Structure formats: structure tokens, C-alpha cells
Amino acid sequence: MRHYASSYEVMYKKMPLRVIFVVSTLLQVITAVGLTGYFSFRNGQKAVNEVATKLRDEVTARVKDQLLVYIETPHLINRLNANAIDLGELDRQTPQYKQKYFWQQIRTFSVITYNFYGSASGEYLGARRLANGELQVMQRDRTTGHNQYFATNNQGDRTKLIQSLPNFDARQRPWYQEAVAAGKPTWSTIYRDFSTGGLAITAAQPVYDKQGKLKGVLGSEFIFYEVNKFLQSLKIGKSGQTFIMERSGLLVATSTPDASNRQSKNPPTQRIKASESQNYLIQKSAKHLEQKFANFSQIHNSQLLDFEIQGERQFLQVTPLKDSRGLDCLIAVVIPEADFMGRIQENTRLTVVLCLLSLIIATVVGLQTSLWIVKPIQRLNYAARDLADGNWEQQLAIEGYYEIGELAESFSSMAQQLKELFDTLEQKVRDRTQALAKTNQELKNRNALIRQIFGRYLSDEIVSNLLETPQGLELGGTRKKITILISDLRGFTATAERLSPEEVIKILNFYLEYMADVITHYEGTIDEFMGDGILTFFGAPTMRENDTERAIACAIAMQQAMIPVNQQMQVWGFPPLEMGIGIHTGEVVVGNIGSVKRTKYGVVGNHINLAYRIEACSVGGQIIISEDVLGEVGDIVKVDGKQQVQMKGVKDPINLYEISAIAGEHNLYLTKSTEEFHELPEPILLQYVTLESKHVGDRLYAGEIIQLSHREALIKYNSDGGELPPPLTNLKLILLNKDLSSGVGEDFYAKVLEKPAPENSFYIHFTALPPSVRAMLDRLYDLGCLN
Numbered sequence: 001m002r003h004y005a006s007s008y009e010v011m012y013k014k015m016p017l018r019v020i021f022v023v024s025t026l027l028q029v030i031t032a033v034g035l036t037g038y039f040s041f042r043n044g045q046k047a048v049n050e051v052a053t054k055l056r057d058e059v060t061a062r063v064k065d066q067l068l069v070y071i072e073t074p075h076l077i078n079r080l081n082a083n084a085i086d087l088g089e090l091d092r093q094t095p096q097y098k099q100k101y102f103w104q105q106i107r108t109f110s111v112i113t114y115n116f117y118g119s120a121s122g123e124y125l126g127a128r129r130l131a132n133g134e135l136q137v138m139q140r141d142r143t144t145g146h147n148q149y150f151a152t153n154n155q156g157d158r159t160k161l162i163q164s165l166p167n168f169d170a171r172q173r174p175w176y177q178e179a180v181a182a183g184k185p186t187w188s189t190i191y192r193d194f195s196t197g198g199l200a201i202t203a204a205q206p207v208y209d210k211q212g213k214l215k216g217v218l219g220s221e222f223i224f225y226e227v228n229k230f231l232q233s234l235k236i237g238k239s240g241q242t243f244i245m246e247r248s249g250l251l252v253a254t255s256t257p258d259a260s261n262r263q264s265k266n267p268p269t270q271r272i273k274a275s276e277s278q279n280y281l282i283q284k285s286a287k288h289l290e291q292k293f294a295n296f297s298q299i300h301n302s303q304l305l306d307f308e309i310q311g312e313r314q315f316l317q318v319t320p321l322k323d324s325r326g327l328d329c330l331i332a333v334v335i336p337e338a339d340f341m342g343r344i345q346e347n348t349r350l351t352v353v354l355c356l357l358s359l360i361i362a363t364v365v366g367l368q369t370s371l372w373i374v375k376p377i378q379r380l381n382y383a384a385r386d387l388a389d390g391n392w393e394q395q396l397a398i399e400g401y402y403e404i405g406e407l408a409e410s411f412s413s414m415a416q417q418l419k420e421l422f423d424t425l426e427q428k429v430r431d432r433t434q435a436l437a438k439t440n441q442e443l444k445n446r447n448a449l450i451r452q453i454f455g456r457y458l459s460d461e462i463v464s465n466l467l468e469t470p471q472g473l474e475l476g477g478t479r480k481k482i483t484i485l486i487s488d489l490r491g492f493t494a495t496a497e498r499l500s501p502e503e504v505i506k507i508l509n510f511y512l513e514y515m516a517d518v519i520t521h522y523e524g525t526i527d528e529f530m531g532d533g534i535l536t537f538f539g540a541p542t543m544r545e546n547d548t549e550r551a552i553a554c555a556i557a558m559q560q561a562m563i564p565v566n567q568q569m570q571v572w573g574f575p576p577l578e579m580g581i582g583i584h585t586g587e588v589v590v591g592n593i594g595s596v597k598r599t600k601y602g603v604v605g606n607h608i609n610l611a612y613r614i615e616a617c618s619v620g621g622q623i624i625i626s627e628d629v630l631g632e633v634g635d636i637v638k639v640d641g642k643q644q645v646q647m648k649g650v651k652d653p654i655n656l657y658e659i660s661a662i663a664g665e666h667n668l669y670l671t672k673s674t675e676e677f678h679e680l681p682e683p684i685l686l687q688y689v690t691l692e693s694k695h696v697g698d699r700l701y702a703g704e705i706i707q708l709s710h711r712e713a714l715i716k717y718n719s720d721g722g723e724l725p726p727p728l729t730n731l732k733l734i735l736l737n738k739d740l741s742s743g744v745g746e747d748f749y750a751k752v753l754e755k756p757a758p759e760n761s762f763y764i765h766f767t768a769l770p771p772s773v774r775a776m777l778d779r780l781y782d783l784g785c786l787n
Contacts, residue, residue, distance in 0.1 A: 025362050025365075029358050029359060029362045030355070030359065034355065036351065049315075051340060052315040052335055052337070052340065053304065053315075053317075055236065055237065055240075055335060056304070056315060056317035056333045056335065057317070059234060059236055059240075059242055059333045060242075060302070060317055060319045060331055060333050062234065063230075063231065063234075063242060063244070063331050063333075064319065064321055064331060066227075066230050067227065067244070067321060067331070068321075069111070070111055070222060070226065070227060071203075071323060071327055073109055073111040073112065073220075073222070074111070074112055074202075074203030074220035074221070074222055075185055075203045075205070075220070075325065077105055077109055077112060077115060077203075077220045078185060078203055078204075078205040078218045078219070078220055079185075079205070080105075081102075081105070081115075081117065081218045082205055082207050082218055084101070085117075085207055085215065085218075086207075090117075095123075095125055095139055096157075096158070098117070098125055099125050099126070099127060099137035099138075099139060099150075099156075099158065100137070100155075100156040100157065102115045102116065102117070102125070102126045102127040102137070103127040103135060103137050103152060103156035104156060105127070106127045106128065106129050106135055107135060107156075111222050111226065112129075112220045112221060112222045113128060113129045113193070113196070113200070113221055113222055113223050114126065114127075114128045114129075114202070114219065114220065114221035115127055115128075115219070115220050115221075116128075116138070116170075116218075116219050117216055117217070117218050117219070118170030118171060118173070118176050118216055118217050118219070119215060119216035120171070120214050120215060120216050122140070122142060122169065122170075122171065123140065123142070123216070124138075124139065124140035124147065124168070124169075124170040125137070125138060125139040125140070126138055126219075127152075128149070130196075131196045131225075134151075135152055135156075136149050136150060136151060136152060136162060137149075137150050137152055137156070137158050138150070140168055140169075140170065141164075144166070145166065145167055145168060145169065146164045146165060146166050146168065147164070147165045147168035148161055148163070148164045149161070149162045149163040149164070149165075150162060170217075174188055174189065174191075175188040175202040175204045175217070175219050176204070176217045176219075178204060179204035179205060179206045179217045179219075180206055180214065180217065182206075182326075183206060184205075184206070184325075185203065185204070185205040185325050186203075186204055186205075186325050186326050187201055187202070187203060187204075187325050187326045187327050188201055188202040188203075188204060189201075190224075190246065190250075190252060190271075193221070193223055196223055196225065198223045198224060198225045198228075199223065199224045199252060199253075199271075200221050200222065200223045200224065201221065201222065201224070201327075202219050202220070202221045203219065203220045203221075203222075203325070204217055204218065204219045205217065205218045205219075224252055224253045227244070227252075227253040228253045228254065228255075231243070231244075231253055231254060231255035232255050232256070232257065234255055236255070236333065236335060237335045237336070237339035237340070238336075238339040239281070239336055239338075239339060240333065240334060240335035240336065240339065241254070241255050241256060241279060241281050241282055241285075241333075241334055242254070242255045242331070242332065242333045242334070243255065243256075243274060243277070243282050243285075243286075243332050244321075244329055244330070244331055244332075245273075245274045245286070245329060245330055245332070246328070246329050246330075247296045247297050247328055247329070247330065248273075248296070249273045249274055249275060249286065249290070249296060250271040250272070250273055250274070251271070251272050251273065251274050251277060252329055254277065254279065254282060256277075256278075256279045256282065258277060258278040258279055273286070274286035274332075275287045275290060280309075281309075281314070281334055281336070282332075282334070284307075284309050284314070285307075285314070285316055285332060285334040286332075288305070288307040288316065289305075289316075289318060289332070292305065296330060299318060299320055299330060300320065301319075301320065302317065302318070302319040302320075303317065303318050303319075304316075304317050305317070305318070306337075309336075312336060312337060312338055313336075313337040314334055314335070314336050314337065315334065315335045315336075315337060316332065316333070316334045317332070317333045317334075318330050318331070318332045318333075319331045319332075477589040477590050477591020477592070477593070477603075477604070478589070478590060478591060479587055479588070479589055479590075480539060480540055480543065480587065480588065480590045481539065481543075481585065481586065481587045482537050482538060482539035482540045482543075482547065482585070482586075482588060482590065482603070483537070483538040483539055483547050483548045483551040483583065483584070483585045483629065483632075484535070484536070484537060484538075484583065484584050484585070484586070484588075484603075484607065484608060484611040485524065485534075485535075485536040485537075485538065485551050485554060485555060485581065485582075485583050485611075486533065486534070486535055486536070486581070486582050486583075486611050486612055486614075486615040487515070487533060487534045487536075487555075487558060487579055487580070487581045487582075487615070488532060488533040488534075488579065488580055488615060489511070489532040489533075489577055489578065489579055490578040490579065490580055490619065490620040490767040490768065491578070491620075491749055491766075491767040491768020491769070492531075492532045492577065492768075493531075493532075493768075494747075494748075494749060494768035494770070495574075495575060495768060498770065498771075499574075503574070506572075507569070507572075507574060507577075508531075508532060510565065510568060511532070511565055511577065512529055512534070514561045514564070514565050515534055515558055515561065518554060518557045518558050518561050519534070519536050519554055519558070521554075521557070522538075522550045522551075522553055522554035522557065523538070523544070523550060524536045524537065524538050524550070524551070524554055525537040525538070525540060525541070527601070527602055527603070528602075536551075536554070537590075537603065538550055538551040538554075540590040540603065541590065541601075548585055548629055548632040548633055549632075549633055549636070549662065549664065549666065550666075551583055551629075552583060552623075552625065552629070552633060552637060552659065552662050552666075553662050553666035553668055555581045555583060555623045556623065556660075556661070556662060556666075556668040556669065556670055557668060558579065558581065559579065559581070559621060559623065559670055560668070560670070562577065562578075562579055562621075565577060575769075575771060575774065578619075578620020578621055578767070579620060579621070580615060580618030580619055580620060580621075580622055580624070581615065581618060581622070581623045581624070582611055582612070582613075582614035582615025582616070582617065582618055582624050582625075583611070583614070583623070583624070583625045583626070583629050584607060584610055584611040584614050584625070584626040584628065584629060585607075585626065585628045585629050585632055586605065586606075586607030586610070586611075586628060587605065587607065588603045588604060588605030588607050588608060589603065589604045589605055590602075590603050606649075609649065610626070610647065610650065611626075613647050613648065614626055614656060616728075617643075617645055617656055617728050618658075619751050619753075619765040619767065620711070620765070620767065621670075621672070622658055623658065623659050623660070623670075624656050624657070624658055625637075625656070625657050625659055626654065626655075626656060626657075627654065627655045627656075627657070630657055633662070636662055636663045636664045637659045637661065637662050637663075638659060638660050638661035638662075638663075638669070639657045639658070639659055640658045640659065640660050640672075641657070641658040642655060642656070642657050642658075643655075643656050643657075643658075643727070643728075643754045644656075645727075645728060660672055673710075675709040675710065675711060675712050676709055676710075677707040677708065677709045677712070677714065678707065678708060678709070678781065679706065679707055680705060680706060680707065680708055680780060681783070683704035683705060683706050683716070684704060684705040684735055684737055684780070685702075685703075685704050685735070685736040685737050686702075686703055686704060686705065686715075686733050686734060686735050686736055687700050687701065687702055687703075687733070687734055687736060688700070688701050688703060688715075688731045688732060688733040688734075689701070689731070689732050690725055690729055690730070690731060690732075691729075691730040691731065691732055691749075696732060701717070701719045701725075702718040702719045703715045703716055703717050703718050703719070704716050704718060706761070708777060708780060708781050709781070710778075710781060711765060711766055712753065712763055712764060712765050712766065713750075713763070713764050713766070713777075714757065714758075714761055714762075714763055715761060715762055715763070715764055716758075716760065716761045717760050717761060717762070724760070724761075724762050725752045725762065726752065727752050727753065727754035728751060728752060728754065729751070729752045730749065730750075730751055730752075730767075731749065731750050731751070731752065731764065732747055732748075732749055733747070733748055733749070733750060734746070734747050734748075735773070735776075746770040746772060746773060747770075748766065748768055748769045748770060748773050749766075749767045749768040750764035750765060750766050750767055751764065751765050751767055752764055753765055
């Protein structure tokens with residue numbers, strides 16, 4: 001192997017530059033054109049497969065939807081007629097009235113061709129539509145047993161006898177007997193309609209009296225002629241076809257004008273199998289299905305297939321269509337690949353021609369270019385040899401080529417420049433080193449200033465990511481699994497309305513400073529402050545193994561921090577604050593969002609919305625986590641309660657858990673007080689409305705407070721009609737007792753709790769209480785404690 005490599009290297013070194021230049025040019029052209037043609041052909045085939053699949057799906061869906069319209073309409077008409085019989089609208093009428101009734105049904109529903117009723121006593125009457133659109137009524141003459149057909153006028157009245165068929169008894173017909181045997185709406189077998197010659201099917205429904213005795217059978221027939229017309233109207237590529245067949249392989253309808261049955265008197269009319277169709281494409285498609293599936297009953301769902309006919313590929317899709325009344329057939333769509341490949345084959349031929357043309361042009365241009373380049377280089381080579389022999393004064397005279405002339409002058413001045421370069425290089429290196437050190441120190445000072453300024457708006461982790469990584473400022477994001485913590489003060493908006501702006505900002509800054517210190521301690525990333533709410537990530541921009549555990553520990557520490565916060569609120573003379581927290585884990589898109597002028601580091605995804613909804617389920621002092629979070633941390637957390645909630649935008653209910661402690665390295669817990677309820681000496685009347693997001697409901701409900709605790713109450717529902725508000729519903733309430741002071745009539749807010757309550761009652765947790773209402777409720781609660 002080494003010998004061959006060495007020989008190749010020697011041969012390559014001895015090869016003239018002219019040959020190397022021409023060969024390399026040709027190789028590049030051949031490679032570029034060949035790869036372009038190959039990938040063009042491959043991408044074309046891929047596009048053909050995708051377009052063929054999409055076209056088959058669309059055609060199948062259209063056929064299936066249209067066929068469902070045809071097969072549902074007859075049974076709908078039968079149900080309408082059965083209702084009329086049950087209500088006595090037909091049983092007590094004359095035969096002429098009944099015939100006119102069925103005539104009206106035929107005229108109204110263009111899908112059906114026959115609409116009739118055969119009674120258990122032998123009566124048979126109805127109406128039909130002929131192929132030319134003429135409407136007739138029919139009746140069995142009980143005396144002669146003949147089935148008589150009458151022409152009708154525009155009002156549906158019969159005018160003259162058109163036809164009389166002997167020996168007709170509806171009770172002996174297959175549609176009558178099959179419906180009686182089934183005992184429910186059913187389909188007859190597909191048969192040839194003697195009036196039109198086309199294939200037809202009857203929707204039959206037995207009718208029973210109140211004692212369950214058979215009264216008769218209703219029937220509605222439709223002919224597959226309309227289905228054939230619809231299939232023939234479809235444009236399936238250039239030469240694609242579609243057909244419908246039974247599980248037995250017998251044709252029902254096709255997109256070709258070929259008949260689906262053979263009409264003859266002896267033997268009787270015979271059905272045609274799809275594999276015997278006159279259309280060659282349908283015939284081959286059916287035979288391929290017979291080879292692929294030994295029994296068509298094995299086809300339970302849509303199948304995408306392909307096969308070849310005389311070396312040409314065909315795309316085939318077969319889809320089952322069933323209903324509960326016994327209809328079971330297959331919809332097949334077949335499209336030749338040649339319908340799509342014509343343009344691709346033309347492009348392939350054009351690519352080959354262009355490739356050959358490019359080779360010829362590249363060869364000619366390469367030879368000529370090599371002559372232009374090689375000759376001056378050869379002269380320069382001879383001059384370089386003379387320089388190597390010590391001829392330093394030699395002048396190179398190369399005309400017509402600017403670059404090579406410059407190269408010759410460089411040879412002449414190179415020796416002098418080298419000497420001067422070495423003399424000055426050392427001093428330049430020292431000067432450059434000092435300049436770089438100074439610049440480096442300036443950059444460090446600047447970065448420190450940037451960290452100090454931006455640290456007030458972004459977390460240290462995000463600032464480091466922006467400054468230290470080349471991609472830190474690029475727009476875009478990546479998918480990450482993170483844990484999302486959202487906290488919000490309960491009822492603070494209502495409290496803020498009673499305070500001055502300066503007081504509101506003072507409270508928020510004090511509260512957020514405490515919370516930010518806790519979040520930073522547990523290495524959370526504060527994405528933004530939303531008024532009194534905080535959105536925090538664990539796992540972005542840096543992912544750690546214990547992100548979920550730290551999020552729970554952070555939530556418990558935040559609730560613990562509310563104790564010193566409320567101590568300060570008491571010193572300032574403000575009402576205490578309550579905070580609810582929701583935690584959820586899921587995959588989101590994390591990164592820089594916005595534009596070049598304005599960018600924000602944030603997250604996007606459904607799990608963010610779900611985290612907000614989980615937080616909305618909490619009340620003051622609660623920490624609510626999702627089932628995904630509980631699955632991450634296992635049994636190291638203490639679960640105080642479980643509730644199943646139907647979230648907006650989520651299909652199925654989800655499980656939420658209230659937690660109060662975490663074990664392990666964090667070992668934190670919440671001290672929770674038990675709500676002690678006392679009966680009120682006299683119920684407090686009130687009215688309330690439900691709140692949906694920020695919108696107030698349009699109905700007032702009446703109730704009364706019958707039990708009271710420090711933060712909760714039991715409400716008895718007094719309104720007529722309606723239902724109790726569901727758990728977790730937000731309420732806006734107002735007290736109505738006449739003996740209450742005027743200040744107590746302010747609105748206050750609460751959330752419905754998911755806990756057992758007496759009948760027609762429910763528990764609430766106060767989320768926002770005006771000082772006057774709070775004082776009154778505390779006075780009543782203290783009075784209840786004394787009693």
C-alpha cells in the first residue's frame with residue numbers, strides 16, 4: 001500500500017501544471033453537474049411521492065364524505081317516515097294521501113329513487129323517480145296482487161295507470177325479510193334496479209307498535225348512478241382512477257364510464273368483479289390487492305401501496321368504509337407515477353445535455369487558460385533558478401501579466417526586506433503586547449460595568465450568557481425541559497386601589513426584594529416581574545440535575561419569607577399580603593425573542609400557559625404543583641391534598657397537588673394553621689357574581705354566611721335555579737345586612753374551595769378584603785369564639 005501511495009505521489013509531482021489544471025477543472029464540472037442532476041432527480045421523486053400521497057388522501061376523503069351523504073340520507077328519510085307512522089299521521093290516512101306523502105319525500109330528497117312502505121298485512125305503496133326525472137306513485141292491488149304504477153301531476157295526485165306487475169308481495173322481497181330478521185335499520189344487498197338497469201341498494205327499517213308487534217317495513221332506495229357521476233367528475237392527476245367495491249371484490253361504482261354489471265336475460269344480470277373491469281388500471285389494481293391481501297376482510301384501515309404495470313410504478317390507496325347498518329365496502333384510488341414524472345424525466349435529459357456541453361466548454365477553456373498561465377510561470381521559474389545560483393542582480397522582464405510581474409519585483413526586493421524586517425520585528429512585538437494588555441484591562445472594566453448595570457434587569461446567569469458566549473446575543477431559541485415557578489399576590493389589585501401610588505410602589509419593592517433574594521439563593525432565573533407576580537425558570541439558561549427540587553424548595557422558602565414581609569406590613573399599617581404559587585415542568589422554547597433593536601430573553605410554549613393556570617388554582621399561602629413535577633421529585637415532598645381540575649385549552653382533566661414540605665438536602669416545611677369554623681348567631685346575607693379571568697359574570701346569586709373562620713367561610717346558596725359554583729371559581733361578593741355599617745358594603749373577593757360541604761353550600765377562601773369588611777368579619781369571628 002505504501003509503495004502504491006509513494007508511486008502516486010511521485011507521478012503527481014512529475015505531472016505538468018497544464019494537465020493538472022485541465023483535469024481538476026473537468027473533475028469539478030463533472031462533480032458539480034452530476035451531483036446537481038442526481039439530487040434534482042431524487043428530490044423530484046420525493047416530491048412525487050409526497051404529492052401522490054396527498055392527492056390520494058384528498059380524493060379518498062372527498063369520496064368518503066360524499067358517499068356518507070348518500071348512505072345517511074335514505075336512513076334519515078326512513079326515520080322521518082317511522083316518526084310519522086308512530087304519530088298516527090299515516091296510519092289513519094287514505095292510500096292516496098300516503099302515496100302523495102311518499103311522492104313529496106321523493107321530490108324533496110334527490111338522492112333516493114324509491115320511497116315505499118310494506119305493511120305486515122300485505123299493503124304496499126310508495127313513490128319512485130324514473131331515470132328521466134319523472135315521478136310516479138305505486139300501490140299493490142290486494143284483489144289481483146298486481147303492483148300498479150301511476151303517473152302524477154305537479155301536486156302529486158295520480159292521473160293514470162302506467163304499469164302493472166303481477167304476483168307482487170312486498171313481504172317476500174329480500175329488503176323486507178332482511179329488515180325483519182335484523183330487527184333494526186339495515187341495508188339490503190346491492191342489486192340491479194330493474195327500472196334503470198343500474199346498481200342500487202335499499203335502506204330498510206322495521207316499524208313496530210307499542211306492544212312490539214311488527215307493523216311493516218319502510219324502505220328508501222338510491223341508485224349508485226349518482227355516485228358514478230361524482231367519481232367521474234373527480235380530476236385525479238392525468239389518468240388516475242378511483243373505484244368502490246365490496247369486500248367480495250364486486251364493483252359498486254367507478255370513475256370510468258364502464259358498466260359495473262353485465263345486463264342479460266339468461267342468465268340474469270351478473271355483477272362484475274373489480275379484477276374483471278374493462279379499465280386496465282382498475283383491473284390491475286384489484287389484482288394487486290388480491291395478491292397483497294388473500295382476503296379483503298383483512299383490510300381494517302387505510303393502506304398506502306405501490307406496484308408496477310409493465311415497469312411503470314403505480315400509487316394505490318385503499319380505505320375501508322363501514323357503518324353500523326351493515327354497509328362494508330372499500331374505496332380505492334390509483335394514480336400512475338408517470339402522471340408526475342414527465343417533467344422530472346425532461347429535466348433529467350436536459351441535465352445530461354448540459355453536463356456534456358459543460359464538459360466540452362470546460363475542456364476548451366481549460367486548455368487555453370493553462371497556456372496563458374503556464375508560460376509566464378515557466379519564465380519565472382527559470383529566473384528563480386538563476387536567483388538560487390546567486391544571480392541577485394537579475395531583472396525579470398515579464399510583460400502582460402500584472403500579478404506575475406509583481407511577483408518578479410518581489411523576488412528582487414525580498415532579501416533587503418527580510419533584513420529590515422528582523423531588525424524591527426522584536427520592537428513591534430513588545431509594543432503590540434503592551435497595547436493588547438491595555439485593551440484587555442479596558443474590556444474587563446467595561447464588562448464589569450455592564451454586569452453591574454444589566455444585573456438590575458437580568459439575572460447574573462443571563463448576563464454571563466450574553467457576555468461570555470458568541471451566540472449570547474443571537475435571536476432564536478432551543479427546546480429545553482425546564483421547571484416554571486409562578487407566584488402572585490392574592491387580592492393585591494383590590495388593595496392597591498385604596499392606596500396611593502407611592503405606597504403601592506413601596507410595598508412592591510419591599511416584597512420583590514425579599515423574593516428576589518430567595519430566588520437567587522436557589523439559583524432560579526427571574527424572567528420578569530409582572531406587577532405583583534413573578535415568573536421564574538429553573539433549568540434555563542443553564543440546566544442542572546436538581547432543577548425541580550430547587551424550584552420546590554424555593555417556593556417553600558418564598559412562603560416562609562412572607563412572615564417578615566407581613567411583619568413589616570403591620571409596622572407600616574398595611575393589611576397583610578398572601579401569595580399563591582404554581583409550579584410545572586415541561587418542554588418549551590428558550591432563547592432571545594424580539595428584534596435586533598429590542599430583544600428579550602424568555603420562553604414560549606404551551607407549558608407556560610399551563611403553569612399560569614396552575615398558579616391561578618392556588619389560594620394565599622398555598623403551593624400547587626402539577627403531576628409532572630411530582631413525578632420528577634418523587635416521595636421527598638409532603639403532599640397535603642390532591643385535586644383534579646379541567647384546565648382551559650387542555651383536553652383531559654389534570655391532577656394537581658398541594659405540598660407543604662420537602663425532605664433531603666433542603667429539609668424545608670411550612671407551618672400551616674387549621675381553620676377553626678364557628679356558627680354565626682345570625683347569618684350574613686350577601687350577593688355574589690362569578691369572575692372569568694378579568695371579566696365579571698352577568699348574573700347575581702344570593703347566599704348567606706353561616707359559618708366563619710379567620711380566612712374562610714361557609715356559604716349557603718339561596719338562589720332559585722342554577723348550580724353551585726364549581727371549585728376554584730373566583731367570586732366577587734358584597735354584604736347586604738341592613739344593620740351593617742356603611743363602609744362594610746364594599747366589594748370583596750374569594751375563591752371557591754374544593755372541600756366537602758353540607759348540601760346546597762360551599763366553602764370559600766378570602767383573597768381580598770377591604771379593611772372595613774376585614775374588621776367586621778374578625779369581630780364576628782371573635783364573637784363566635786366567645787359564644
